[in-house]
Amino acid sequence: MxxxxxxxxxxxxxxxxxxxxxxxxxxxxxxxxxxxxxxxxxxxxxxxxxxxxxxxxxxxxxxxxxKFDKRLLNHKDIENILVALGGFEGLITNQDIKTTIQKIKGMTSLDISPILDVTFYDWPGRSQINEEILFIRQAIEKNWLLTFEYVDQIGNKTDRLVEPYKLHFRELHWYLFGYSIEREDYRTFKLTRILNIQKGGFFVPRTDQEFQHKKQSNEQKKGVNVHLSIDAAVRDQFIERYGKEAVTKESTGNYLATIELPENQYAYQFLAGFGNKVKIIKPESFIAKYVIFLEEAVKLYK
Missing domain, CATH: 1.10.10.10 (Winged helix-like DNA-binding domain superfamily/Winged helix DNA-binding domain)
Structure with missing residues (x-):
């Protein structure tokens, strides 16, 4: 030590x-x-x-x-902070977070053992993602330009020069939000599609990056209302994700779920993961695109 x-x-x-x-x-x-x-x-x-x-x-x-003035935060406040930090530590292995947790624990003489516990699956690629996250975080703090190869959905590679501004965790995936010099606009990059990331110089931060990040986040949330007939076996998963009000029971014994989904590969992959436990009822335009997605997958086995 x-x-x-x-x-x-x-x-x-x-x-x-x-x-x-x-x-x-x-x-x-x-x-x-x-x-x-x-x-x-x-x-x-x-x-x-x-x-x-x-x-x-x-x-x-x-x-x-x-010592810390205990009037500022009570026992429950400190417990909530530890739960949040503990969950974040589950996503990123970072000594800074471990040190912060010890500091927060030091704010009280009581032995705090939170009744809430957040655990994430420790997938094999996590250590590599952690290294990239720490590097990108350093780049954001020090205003480093980043150069990397970016792989799109069909495997095409393009060279990118990006001003990094935020790291964002959404739907079990990490994303980098930044300004693309080539595209002359803000873009969001999925970390697993970034290759050979390196420092590429320095930049002066743009004043509108916070506004643009919120704007892009709101645009990504937009989708279409999709009506599904779901089996009782997957009911809990839909309730956890979309809430109890999104799921109602039908006379057939199945359940009807009304949810909002984007019309893209992520939505189709999400539904395909339920196999024959989920059937799309409407809209017809969404069904047509989903069928094409499934047919393309079946072609791999013919």
């Missing part, structure tokens, strides 16, 4: 405990008591008010005035 990491950990521990002995710190970090003493001196030089308490139960303590 590096010294800076040890110093941060010492402060986090003292935020949670009243007094910690030098021996306890020494065992925890596998260093000598003299090293712990030097660490305390370093923290004092940094204006962190740590003092020594003498006696049988003595050790190091942090002045109460320095």
């Amino acid at each position: 590096k010294k800076i990491e040890r110093l941060i950990s010492i402060v986090m521990i003292l935020l949670q405990k009243k007094v910690v002995s030098a021996s306890e710190f020494s065992r925890l970090f596998h260093v000598t008591k003299r090293t712990i003493q030097r660490d305390m001196e370093t923290l004092n030089y940094a204006n962190i008010p740590i003092y020594a308490e003498h006696g049988t139960n003595g050790g190091y303590a942090l002045m109460e005035e320095y």
Whole structure:
């Protein structure tokens, strides 16, 4: 463990405990008591008010005035923050997030174990996506231009030069929102289609990027109302995704679901994943496009 990491950990521990002995710190970090003493001196030089308490139960303590004012956030507030951070940590393996979680826990002396737990499937490609996310995040913070090859839905590659502005997680996929120099407009890029991403210089951020991101997000939400006959076996999945009001029971024993879907490959793939448990009732135009999608898939096996 590096010294800076040890110093941060010492402060986090003292935020949670009243007094910690030098021996306890020494065992925890596998260093000598003299090293712990030097660490305390370093923290004092940094204006962190740590003092020594003498006696049988003595050790190091942090002045109460320095600790977090518990009137600002109550126990439930801190628990909610930990749930949110824990869920985000499930998406990105990031030391910064782990450190933040420890800081938040240090805001209270209570042992917080959130009653809500968010878990994401740890798919094999997650580690590679994490590396790309960390690189893109650094590019956004430092205003780096990004160069990469982008693969479209049918496999065509194009070279892109992009000003990165936001990373967005939607429908179990990560996206990069940025300004495409070639297209002279804002674009959203799916991370799994980005190849050979590299730093390509610097840029001055555009003032309208926040507005354009909201505009593009709203446009992506637009779709058509699709009426489906769904089997009872998949009812729960539709309720979780679209709400109880979107699903009603029919006299046949099946269920009717009315949902909004975009007319694109993602929607067709989503419905195809239910196999014969879902049938589209209307609109006819959506059915026609979906049938073409299925026929193209069947051709692969002929």
